[in-house]
Amino acid sequence: MQFVAFERAKQGTGASRRLRNGGKTPGIVYGGAAAPQLIEVDHNALWHALKKEAFHSSVLDMELAGQTSKVLLRDVQYHPFKQLVLHVDFQRVDEKTKLHMKVPLHFSGAEESPAVKVDKCMVNPIVNELDVSCLPSDLPEFIAVDLSKLEKGSSLHLKDIKLPKGVTAVVRGSQKNPALVAVVPPAVEVEAAPAAPAADAKGKKGKK
Numbered sequence: 576m577q578f579v580a581f582e583r584a585k586q587g588t589g590a591s592r593r594l595r596n597g598g599k600t601p602g603i604v605y606g607g608a609a610a611p612q613l614i615e616v617d618h619n620a621l622w623h624a625l626k627k628e629a630f631h632s633s634v635l636d637m638e639l640a641g642q643t644s645k646v647l648l649r650d651v652q653y654h655p656f657k658q659l660v661l662h663v664d665f666q667r668v669d670e671k672t673k674l675h676m677k678v679p680l681h682f683s684g685a686e687e688s689p690a691v692k693v694d695k696c697m698v699n700p701i702v703n704e705l706d707v708s709c710l711p712s713d714l715p716e717f718i719a720v721d722l723s724k725l726e727k728g729s730s731l732h733l734k735d736i737k738l739p740k741g742v743t744a745v746v747r748g749s750q751k752n753p754a755l756v757a758v759v760p761p762a763v764e765v766e767a768a769p770a771a772p773a774a775d776a777k778g779k780k781g782k783k
Contacts, residue, residue, distance in 0.1 A: 576629055577636040577643075578620065580604070583613040591662070600660045604637070604646060607667035614639065614665075621660055625651065632678050632704075634668055634711045645711060647674065668711045675745060677704045678715055680755065684723030690758045694727040697759040705733075705755075706745040713741030722756060731756035 583594070583601060591601045600618045605611040624630045630648060637646045645668035652662040668674070685691055685698040705718060720736050732752045733744055746753065 576624065576627070576633055577638065578616065578624060580614040580616050580637050580639045582640060583615040586613055595659065595661070600663055602663040602665065604639075604665045604667060607669055609667065612639075616663065618660060621663065622658070625660070628679055629716050632676060632714075633716050634714055635665070637665065644668075645670070647676070670711055673708050673710055674714060675706065675708050676714060678707050678742075679704050679717045680720050681717045682720050682722055682756070684721045685725065687723045688725040690725040690727050690729070695761045696727050697761070698722055698725060699757045699759055701754050701757055706747075707738070707742050708745050709742040713739065715739045715742060718742075720755065725756070725758055727758060727760060729758055730754050 580602070581599075586601075594601050594615055595618070598618050599615040600621050602614045602616055603611055604614055634645050634647060636643050646665040647668055648663070649666045650662075650664040651660060653659065654661055680700070680703055682698075682700055688698065690696040691698060707714075707718075718736070718738065720731070722731065725731065732754050733746070734752050736755070738744065
């Protein structure tokens, strides 16, 4: 994905407020051999781009001062209640340096799995994204996960999925093979016990 940025000379709260009033979003680009650089981006174009999953997880082409460079979106600050982006951070990408990124998981095939189709289980994703390490050229937009083989009583772990070429998962802590998807058995329908016959309100009259 590509976007256009412009050089920003002034900084400070007042300058940023004037930018936002003019339909621009202040930002910064840092990393690599060059010094951090202040930028501004068209707010509406940025707002629509931020709605796209790929803008958050892909290497982006940033056009600045007639030159195009590779960057990653690293941070976005939103207004607490307005539809307004207050600030955005990008990091320059070195083609020879591995990245550490969160990549979305795209699940498919759950409805065709024996767990759902035969045993009426529920398939619940535990995580929706995965920490990975790879070179910029190998960074996937997303990782496809096939759930069509899931069975009742099973679960899907990290080692059960095939990662794209050049991509390795980054796992923290003692859990080296975390669960990604859980299979939940169907709730047992407990039939209500039949109500006891109502006692004769009038009762039987005893003999005098």
